[in-house]
Each structure stands twice: as C-alpha cells, then as structure tokens.
Amino acid sequence: MNSHEYNHSLDFLNGTPWFVYECTIQLDTNYRRIALFLLYLFIFMVGLLENTLVVWVNWRRRHSANGVLFCIINVSLSDLMVIVILPFFMMEVTMDKVWLWGRFLCKVTNLIYVVNFYSSSFFLALMTLERYLSLTRPLSPTLFPVVGRQRWVLCGGLWVFSLFLALMENVHVDLLEWEEPGCYMLPEHDYTEWYVSVAFLCLIFQFIGPAAVIITCNVLIARAVKTAPDVQGRRDVWLVHVYSLVFVLCWLPYHMVMFLMIIDDLNPYIFSCNTVEVLYFSFSVVQSLSLFHCVANPFLYNFLSKSFRSNLINTVVNYIPREETADQAAAKPTTPNGGRGDAGKQRKLSNASTSQSDVGS
16 A cells, blocks of 8 residues: 655755754554554445445446446445455555565555546546536436446546556556565656656546536535425435535545645755654555545445435345245236336436435436
8 A cells, every 4th residue: 555655855964864853753653553454444344345235236227227326336346446455455554564465466456546546536526427417407418328338438438547547656666675575656767756746646636626526516416406396305405515525534634645745855844854754654544544435435325325225125135035825926916017016106216316326216
C-alpha cells in the first residue's frame, strides 16, 4: 500500500540534515500499526459481505436494469477488487512495511488499488449524473440505454481510463531491497517533478472532478424532489446530501495531506520538522480511512433502498429449499410470472425517491 511513500528531503545545514535541529515530536508507530490492522480487518470483513451481496442481487437484473443500477454494480465490483487484496496490506502493516510476496504481487496489488482509486469515483459521479437526468428528464434519453451495448462500451471506457491513470503511477512501483524488502513507488529520475505531477492528476481526476459532479447533481436532485408530489418527507431531501458528504469525508483528508506533502516537496523549508513528521505519520492513516467508501457505498446506495432490500429477501428465499405438499401445489395460483404478483406493480417506483437503486429497479 506504499504507493505514495515518500522520503524526507535531505537538505543539509553544515553537513547535518536540517530536521535534526528542529524535530521534537515523538509519534508512536506501534499504536498506528495496531489501529491500521484493525481498520483493514473491519473494512475487509464488512465490505466483503456488503459488496458481495450487492453484486449477487443486482447482477441478476443487469440486462433489464437502468443505468443507475448498472453503475452500482460497477462500483461494487471496483470495491470488491480492493477488498480482496486488503489481507496483503494487513500483513504489510503488521510487519512494518516489509513486503514478503515478491515483485509481481507488489505491482499487481498496487495496480488494483489505484484502479479502484479512480474507477469508484468515476462510476459514482456517472451514477449521480444519470440519476439526476432520470429524475428531471424522464422522457429524454439518458446516458445509459436500458438495453444494448452502449452502456457496456461506456463502462469499459471508464475502466480503461482508470487503468491508464493507474499505469502512469504503477510503472514506478517496485520491490526495493533495503534493510528489509519493501513495496515502494519511487522513480529513478526526476522524483519531485514526477511526484507532483501524479499528485495533481489524482487531485483533479479522482476528487475535484467527481466531487463537482456529485455535489452539483445532488443539490439539483434535492431541489427537484422538494416539489415532487410523492416525495417521502425530509428523508428524500437530506439523503442526497449524505451521499455528497460521505464522498467528501472519505477523500478530502487524503487529498489535503497529499497537497501539503506536495508543498513540502516543492519547498522543504516552509513547514517545521514537527509538521512534516505529522504529515508523513498521518498519510497512511488517511489513506486507510479513505477505504471506508468500500463499506459506505453499499449501505448508502443499496441497503437503504426498499427495492434492494425486497430483491435481497426474494433472492435469499428463492435459494432456501422448501417442501410443499400436493395440496399446496394444487392450490397455488397460476399466474404468468410464476405467482409473484403483478410484475408491473413490482417495478413501479417513484421518480421522486432519492435512493439510487430504486430507479428503474
């Protein structure tokens, strides 16, 4: 997980590193390792269960679902990718950044992490935009057609773009043999220029761009549902603001620390040594906290949805073996959809609902 690890600037004053004169703060890395391990363990256990259920339930409806639900599937697939590699990060944290799984897994796990870094934000932004268009322009074509290959091409394009951005960073990730083997991102030449460039790309494409789309569309959605005749009270209004707030809370601390690290990289004397120490100490913490989106996304965009909960229960019930007598079989009504009631009524959902997976389910 050391994709953004960075060594302190070694500018010298009279032959001695400058920070030796000023550093007085003492930070306990042992407690940080314990906290990070427990945090990764929680995200792994809860996120794996949540996202597996989301993909399992929604994948069954992928051909008939609209663009919003299709984006939800892609977000969960992206989150599952990074959740699967979390055990490697958990062991790396436990052994204080020692990497024992070779060069191949060093590069692959970092690549998967950075692909999720971009793709989850892209699909959340696209989903919010699609949701806004489906609410405000129900009769107009949206970004995703209900059927056809266009939505597969659009999703594939976002995955390819995420992979391209990840490869720009991953090309400099390698297994470095110092005192102990470690998986680090460290280019051989022009470190400062390259690091600053990658950090700004992350800031723009992963946070500022998607955040602008998500916040703007959610504000417009909140205004639209206030005037809808079947809006479900205040819940539909504040829920869309929770979507924006959770995205910002997950990623803003990470990018703030990254931005301050860029400033320190460009001008090593602007911050005191204690400030620099806190920055690099907190980087792995905010990086880990950003992974809370793997837990928050399924809950916000699926489990709060009545439609998803209903489909989850129906899916589970269908897999439960049950015995029925001959009399029960004879008494069962024969309807075109297998006795499940009017399919049209099941699929009828309010356009005023702000629950993302309720749209066109």
